[in-house]
Amino acid sequence: MKKRKKRQMKKDRGFRSLHDMCLPKSEGGVGLRSLHEVMNALFGKLWWSFRKSTSLWSSYMWNKYCKKQHHTVVTGTGPSHAWRKMLEVRGALYFIEDTxxxxxxxxxxxxxxxxxxxxxxxxxxxxxxxxxxxxxxxxxxxxxxxxxxxxxMGSKSGKFTVKSAFERIRRKKEKVWWWSYIWSKGVPFKINFLLWRSWKGIRMEGGLQQAITKWWEEATKPKLKAIFQVIPAILMWELWKRRNSRRNGREVKYETLLQQCQEVVFKLVKTLYPWIRFQKSWENLVEVLKEYKPKLYYQAITWVRPQMGWKKCNTDGAIRGNPRESTYIFCTRNIQGRLVYAEAQRLGIGNSMEAESRAILRAQQHCQNNNITNVIVETDSLCLSKIIKGEWRIPWQHTEEID
Structure with missing residues (x-):
């Protein structure tokens, strides 16, 4: 009976278990990952290597544990801890057809x-x-x-990734509507966490929930709305600090509390919108954010003909979604701007970086095969342009194509 009361007291005070915290923020958690689920995803990678590889280790495991049975239906645990964990994960990774x-x-x-x-x-x-x-x-x-x-099947490219295996294996819950309001950008984690803990753990009265929701759903300008959504978390944080100070014998006046809340809001605005100038008063801040209109800058970009003795090659990659079905295309033009050669081909499932890099690679191969020199290559991919110039590092998954 005492243990039950103790658990109920912890629940009423807002204590949350690690089990509840190890969920994505959109599903009511804190965004932590369970080490048990991460370990299962890594064992899933081990199982995939065993299934796909023809290495000595794979052959040994196949002959020792599978014998004459297929790997997807083999039963028995065996003495190996790794093999037992691989079989446990297999059920979450494989879908067996009834046919x-x-x-x-x-x-x-x-x-x-x-x-x-x-x-x-x-x-x-x-x-x-x-x-x-x-x-x-x-x-x-x-x-x-x-x-x-x-x-x-966990990824469109057909390649196994620990991230996709983790998403298939991990515990899931329905998405909650309030997660984007609690976890606001630009605010320290401790402030957001206090509101999350209070919202899930403390039995709030209807009036308090309505007050918080009113701040969240206030219809106003986008930049001001982002600030309004954080106000409940800031207020609860400063009230929590005031409560702790009073319990330790230090009184905090209402004026001091209000000033501290405003200071946090001003710092938040400077973090989110460093280019906006305002006076340190709540009225001026609201007025500036309501009347704010962004300045739009544009630059006209035109195609320029190459110089005498040169040709220009323009490349591009197209994709429907990322990753989805992709295509590359390139064309070469002479000094008059007339089309000399054009090529396009479907690549299948891929991402934008693969399509853009494959277009440049095929253009280079075409020029080498036809002994075309003095060629200027233009691409609309800023990332590839920086990588080729040596200003950015090559992403490891694209090293083979770009290098």
Whole structure:
């Protein structure tokens, strides 16, 4: 009975468990990651390496634990701790179709006709949902003598990532409507955390919740609205400090409390909008943010013809979403601005950086194959321009293409 009362007292005072905190902010958590779930994601990477690799370790594990059974249906734990954890994670990573195709071995190339997926045969063996995913997402590439490889459905590129495995394995909850109001930008974590803890733990009266919600839902200009949303958190933080000071024998007057709240608001505005000038008064701050109109700057950019003896090559990459189906294109023009050569090709699933870099690579290969010298290459990708000039470092996932 005493333990139950003690737990109830902790709950009423706003104590939260680590279990509740290890959730994304959009799902009511603090944004921490559970080490147990991270460990499972890493074991998922180990399982994927075992499934895809043909290394000595993979062959050893296959012969020791799988024997004559398929890796997706093998049972038994075995003496190895790593193997037991791999089997536990396997259930979260794999989706087993109910359709049984018997003992016959099938290869991916048997489902491709004239470079396109055979939807009818796919739907005879797997579900309609899985058929749609394969047809819309996976490219049909056949290489002579190549073995079938697994495709990771957690990412559009088909490549395994620990991040996508963590998202599939972790505990999930429904998204809450108030998370974007509590976790405001430019405010110290401790202030946001106090409001989160109070909102979830303390039994607030209806009037207090209505007062906080009124600040959040105030209809005003966007920049002023961002400040209004933070006001409840700042007020609760300063009231909490005043309460602690009074308990330790130091009185804090109302005027001092109000001044401290305003100082925090002024610092927040300087952090979020350092270019806005205002006087240190609440009335002036509200007026400036209400009347603020951003200055728009523009610059006309035109294509310039190359000099005598030179040619210009313009490259571009297009993508529907990121990552989604991508395409590259490039063209070369002479000193009169006339088109000399143009090339475009679909790349399949990828991201914008891959499409832009592939366009420059193909343009360079075209010039080398046709002995074209004195070429100026122009791209609309600021990131690639900085990387090629050596001002930025190459992202590790694009090292092979750019280097």
């Amino acid at each position: 049984v195709i018997g003992e016959e071995e099938v290869e991916v190339k048997q489902f491709i006709v004239n470079g396109e997926w055979d939807r009818q045969r796919l739907s005879n063996l797997i579900s309609e949902e899985m058929t749609d995913f394969i047809v819309e997402t996976i490219r049909t590439i056949i290489e002579e003598g190549a073995l079938d490889i697994p495709w990771w």
